[in-house]
Every structure is written in structure tokens, then in C-alpha cells.
Amino acid sequence: MESVKMGGLLLAAVAAMLASPVAAQEAATSTDVTKIIPDPATVVMPKLDFTETDADRADYDKYFYFHRADTGFEEALADLRECDEMAQGLQSGLQYQQVPYPYAGTMAGAAGGLLGSLIAEAVVGSANKRSLRRTNMRRCMGYKGYARYGLQKVLWQEFHFEEGFSSEEESKRQAMLAQQAKVASGTKPVTGGAGNMIARCLMIGAAALLLPSMSAAAAEKPAKKEKKEKWATKAITDKPQPVTLDPTKAYILVRSPGQIAPVLMRLPSDEAAAAHEADRAEAFARAHLSWRKRVASIELEAKVGGNDPSKRRKPTEPTLENFGYPSYEQKHTMYLGPQNRFSKVDGSVYLQEAPPGAYIFYAVGATCACLGTVSFDAPAGKVVALDLLPVNNPDGTTPFQLGGATFADARLPAESVLPAALKPAGPRGNWFGITVDRVMPVAGVFTYVRGKQVAEVEAAAVAAPDTPAGDPAAGQP
Incomplete structure (x- = not known):
């Protein structure tokens, strides 16, 4: 009886979760709040001032707001709504869980696989969706030229929402987006002493930072040498002929x-040693070029994601001392x-x-x-x-x-x-x-x-x- 009861509860949960997108869609179509442009004078300006701590800085990848100079309230609200829409309806990355033989291909197997997926979703899916939402909002707003500023969690929660399985009620959602738009189009946040500005995630600016190093790297690319004769030896085996x-x-x-x-x-020989050192120097130049490209790519990705590039882990820079290159004898x-x-x-x-x-x-x-x-x-x-x-x-x-x-x-x-x-x-x-x-x-x-x-x-x-x-x-x- 207990197993039947548990199965019924799980199936009910499945039905509720499968039905929730339909309910949400019906709720969305029954109101026009997504089309309303409120008077910015009626929108409450949230509190942004706070004394920054190390704990706050550690959470800036989660709790932040946007700002762009020379932007009106209506434009900022349209941008936020567009990016918010892009950040909704996300998949957690968890897929249907295949069940093992002999249950594969059976109704019980199908139900078990679906329930397994839902259980996994309940454990980690909600956190994954919240993380994906933050990433998408950072990128979407960053591409539009908005800078990102860190904020204390308790202040952030006053006019932001996080979504896992459930969506925020639409009127409340639009009210918070309006507050975010007022901040995004308002006076530029004071930085300096507070030190809470996070690196701007402008794609164009990040690309501009990347292009000079890439161009210089391309210009420094060593010219290809002629193909050298391969090292080869040959065993003389036991045969009767001379x-x-x-x-x-x-x-x-x-x-x-x-x-x-x-x-x-x-x-x-002296000549071969000199040629080997030249080959080593060329290989080192290629390795260093590859390293610079990789670091530039990491920094670009961090800037696009609105993160501090200096906090990203980077590969060790190759030097003449640590560069692994086989000796002439080894080759x-x-x-x-x-x-x-x-x-x-x-x-x-x-x-x-x-x-x-x-x-x-x-x-x-x-x-x-x-x-x-x-x-x-x-x-x-x-x-x-x-x-x-x-x-x-x-x-x-x-x-x-x-x-x-x-x-x-x-x-x-x-x-x-x-x-x-x-x-x-x-x-x-x-x-x-x-x-x-x-x-x-x-x-x-x-x-x-x-x-x-x-x-x-x-x-x-x-x-x-x-x-x-x-x-x-x-x-x-």
C-alpha cells in the first residue's frame, strides 16, 4: 500500500509539473502587465548604498544590478524585459534518465526514467536554472552595453527575483523589473571608495581588448620552415647474403x-646543436603564443560574463626555464x-x-x-x-x-x-x-x-x- 501511495504522489507531482507551463502561459495571456510602461516617478528607487565586505565581494557573481549611461527609463525597461524573457524557460541541463535492461522499453521503465529525471531535477535542477538565468542576464545585458555592479544580498533581494522550478507572479515580476530599469537608467553608481563595481561586460569592449593581443600574436607567428628530414634508423637482420x-x-x-x-x-654537432636551439626557440614562441591566446580567451569570456578577469584561473605562463622540450639526444x-x-x-x-x-x-x-x-x-x-x-x-x-x-x-x-x-x-x-x-x-x-x-x-x-x-x-x- 505504501508503494502504491508513493507512486500516486509521484505521478501527481509529474502531472503538476507537466501542467505548470500551460498554467503559467494562461496566466500570462490573461494580463497586460507586460505591456504597461509605468511612470518612472511612481517607481520606488531601491537602496543601493552599503558598506562592502569580503563576503559581499565573493557573491557579486550572484547579486548585481545593471547601469548604462545616457539611457532612458523606457529603453532600460524594454532591455530588461527582453533579457528576462530570454532567461526564462531554461532547461537545467538534466535529461531523461535511461533505465537499465530489463525495464527499458516498458511502461514501468518509461515512468521510472521520467521519475528519475524529476528526482534529479529536484536535487540539482533548481540551482542549475538559477545559475543559467544569472549567466544569460549578464550576457544579454552586457551585449547591450550595460555595466554590472555588485550589491549586498539583502538589498538585491528587495528588487530582484530568482527562479528555479517556479516563476515569479507576473505583476510582482514587472514591478521589480521596473525598479531595475530605474536603477539602470538613473544616476551612475558611485564607485571608488565603495569599490563595488564589477568589470563591465561589454562584448565590443572585451573584443577590443582581445584584438590587439591577437593581432600582435598573429604578427609574431613564426614563419614555417621547410620540412626537415626525419630521424630514422634501420635494423640489419640475420640474412645469408652479404x-x-x-x-x-x-x-x-x-x-x-x-x-x-x-x-x-x-x-x-655544433651545427646541429645550434639548429636544435633554434627549433626550441621556435617551439617556445609557438607555445607562448598559444598561452597568450588562451589567456586572452579566458579574459574575454570573463568580461562577457561580467566577471573579474584577474580572478579567473589561468594556465601557467611558459618560460625558457619551465618549457618542456626534448633534448637533441631524446629526439x-x-x-x-x-x-x-x-x-x-x-x-x-x-x-x-x-x-x-x-x-x-x-x-x-x-x-x-x-x-x-x-x-x-x-x-x-x-x-x-x-x-x-x-x-x-x-x-x-x-x-x-x-x-x-x-x-x-x-x-x-x-x-x-x-x-x-x-x-x-x-x-x-x-x-x-x-x-x-x-x-x-x-x-x-x-x-x-x-x-x-x-x-x-x-x-x-x-x-x-x-x-x-x-x-x-x-x-x-
């Missing part, structure tokens, strides 16, 4: 006891293995065709040699060979032991295969956010002193007390 070396390409060979996934990176990364081996004899051999230049060893899998690595040159028309041996230290770290490799294979011209001449290359950024480690010292090339790479000739001159605890030869810091 390898024909391209004289304009370098070939890097990595040998290891098992299948691995080494990562190498190309180092920039010239070479991934080898663990598949596509050139040879499987006595372990795994990987052979990669790449542009000539200087390269660094960066990582194997998810561990980088960011704390200290090595570089080597890869000349055009040559195969540069490396041995890569993972080493397990007693403390659990796994630094990498690298060395120039002597390698022979009938498919490669013997005179073109060279062992890599390794050089200390120092630490590198952990650009991929992976585990950090370092390569082992290379005999005759460098060792570590207090975690820094030092050439072996220099290391011999370092006094014993300055050497780190642990065994540098074992790769421990």
Missing part, C-alpha cells in the same frame, strides 16, 4: 651474451633489440644502420646509465662494434661493462669493421624516468672518483684520502 654498406650511413654493432634491448643516442634515440638480431652465434649481435656522428650508450631496458656513460664515433661507411656485458655487483646494482669489440662475419667487409673507441661522456638526464645506474670504468680510459668520471691519467694523481669508500674498480660509488 651486407651492402651505404657510404653515407654509419653502422653500429652491439654484441652481448643474451638478448637485450640497448638504447643509444646521437650527440649533436635522436636509437632502439636496438631484443628482436631483429643480426647474428645468434655465441650470443646476440645487433646491427643498426644510422646517420653518422657521435653516439652515447644510454640504457638497457628500464635501466639507464644516467650516472655516467660513454660515447663513441660512428663514421660513415664503417661498422663500429661494441661489447656490452651486464655485471652484477655485490650491492645489487647492475652497471654495464662496455668495450670496443673485435668482430668478424663473412657478410661484412672485414676492412670496414672497427672496434668502438670509447670516451667518458659524464652523466645524462633521466629523461624516461627509469632506474638509474652507470657504466663500469673502462681500463685505460676513465675511472670514477667520488661518483665523477675522471681520465685514468688524472685519477692516478688523486690522493688516497680523496678516493671514495668502496672499490671503484667494482663500479661502486
Whole structure:
């Protein structure tokens, strides 16, 4: 019985809500108050003076009135009535709620979906409608050139109304609109000491503020460069025929006891570094231009909505310090293995065709040699060979032991295969956010002193007390 009673009440509520627009329309057509232009002398001027507080300022997006200079009462009333009409009959944004299977498509499902929508409407729909009304009034009056001024809530309520589900009685509504028109066409509100004027929401004025920055931004737009050659490398796989070396390409060979996934990176020449910095500067200019456009758009939207642009949250301004742009090495990364081996004899051999230049060893899998690595040159028309041996230290770290490799294979011209001449290359950024480690010292090339790479000739001159605890030869810091 209780469920039947509840269902009856809900259906009655549905019928009442569905019928309310008809009733409202009939009430509106039965009176001519919307056409009456009252004598402004008979309209009571509401109280606008008050002592402003922080709480008042926080509510100015809700409680405000309009004013425009050189505007008559009748014109202001017509503007307010037009905007008020535009702000009526709003949807809350909540739609019919679809019910799940097996009720979809049934009468019970339809009723349940409608009731669900109405319940949701009762919870948040009224507040949404009030918010939408305020927004529409701000925009409509702002487009007409009216400035918006904040007002204390208790004063605002004397000659304004808020609508959720129900509409204000028409005669009372028109009386309040007439008071608003008297304020809007009266003496310009005193600002300054009170400090309660909110930014004018003139579309033309806001656009005027936006256009100079947009024009300047467009003028500063960097010219498009010619399309550059893409960075590309190619794995040479295990095939029986001899390898024909391209004289304009370098070939890097990595040998290891098992299948691995080494990562190498190309180092920039002076010319390439300068070009990369130019590319970075151009990318920064584009990012900053995009940021300025976004900020201008946010400020325009705030002004059109009658809000203070300075209170709107804006994206962080890009600077040369915080601008995220990949390093040259990141943009010239070479991934080898663990598949596509050139040879499987006595372990795994990987052979990669790449542009000539200087390269660094960066990582194997998810561990980088960011704390200290090595570089080597890869000349055009040559195969540069490396041995890569993972080493397990007693403390659990796994630094990498690298060395120039002597390698022979009938498919490669013997005179073109060279062992890599390794050089200390120092630490590198952990650009991929992976585990950090370092390569082992290379005999005759460098060792570590207090975690820094030092050439072996220099290391011999370092006094014993300055050497780190642990065994540098074992790769421990």
C-alpha cells in the first residue's frame, strides 16, 4: 500500500509539473502587465548604498544590478524585459534518465526514467536554472552595453527575483523589473571608495581588448620552415647474403651474451646543436603564443560574463626555464633489440644502420646509465662494434661493462669493421624516468672518483684520502 501511495504522489507531482507551463502561459495571456510602461516617478528607487565586505565581494557573481549611461527609463525597461524573457524557460541541463535492461522499453521503465529525471531535477535542477538565468542576464545585458555592479544580498533581494522550478507572479515580476530599469537608467553608481563595481561586460569592449593581443600574436607567428628530414634508423637482420654498406650511413654493432634491448643516442654537432636551439626557440614562441591566446580567451569570456578577469584561473605562463622540450639526444634515440638480431652465434649481435656522428650508450631496458656513460664515433661507411656485458655487483646494482669489440662475419667487409673507441661522456638526464645506474670504468680510459668520471691519467694523481669508500674498480660509488 505504501508503494502504491508513493507512486500516486509521484505521478501527481509529474502531472503538476507537466501542467505548470500551460498554467503559467494562461496566466500570462490573461494580463497586460507586460505591456504597461509605468511612470518612472511612481517607481520606488531601491537602496543601493552599503558598506562592502569580503563576503559581499565573493557573491557579486550572484547579486548585481545593471547601469548604462545616457539611457532612458523606457529603453532600460524594454532591455530588461527582453533579457528576462530570454532567461526564462531554461532547461537545467538534466535529461531523461535511461533505465537499465530489463525495464527499458516498458511502461514501468518509461515512468521510472521520467521519475528519475524529476528526482534529479529536484536535487540539482533548481540551482542549475538559477545559475543559467544569472549567466544569460549578464550576457544579454552586457551585449547591450550595460555595466554590472555588485550589491549586498539583502538589498538585491528587495528588487530582484530568482527562479528555479517556479516563476515569479507576473505583476510582482514587472514591478521589480521596473525598479531595475530605474536603477539602470538613473544616476551612475558611485564607485571608488565603495569599490563595488564589477568589470563591465561589454562584448565590443572585451573584443577590443582581445584584438590587439591577437593581432600582435598573429604578427609574431613564426614563419614555417621547410620540412626537415626525419630521424630514422634501420635494423640489419640475420640474412645469408652479404651486407651492402651505404657510404653515407654509419653502422653500429652491439654484441652481448643474451638478448637485450640497448638504447643509444646521437650527440649533436655544433651545427646541429645550434639548429636544435633554434627549433626550441621556435617551439617556445609557438607555445607562448598559444598561452597568450588562451589567456586572452579566458579574459574575454570573463568580461562577457561580467566577471573579474584577474580572478579567473589561468594556465601557467611558459618560460625558457619551465618549457618542456626534448633534448637533441631524446629526439635522436636509437632502439636496438631484443628482436631483429643480426647474428645468434655465441650470443646476440645487433646491427643498426644510422646517420653518422657521435653516439652515447644510454640504457638497457628500464635501466639507464644516467650516472655516467660513454660515447663513441660512428663514421660513415664503417661498422663500429661494441661489447656490452651486464655485471652484477655485490650491492645489487647492475652497471654495464662496455668495450670496443673485435668482430668478424663473412657478410661484412672485414676492412670496414672497427672496434668502438670509447670516451667518458659524464652523466645524462633521466629523461624516461627509469632506474638509474652507470657504466663500469673502462681500463685505460676513465675511472670514477667520488661518483665523477675522471681520465685514468688524472685519477692516478688523486690522493688516497680523496678516493671514495668502496672499490671503484667494482663500479661502486
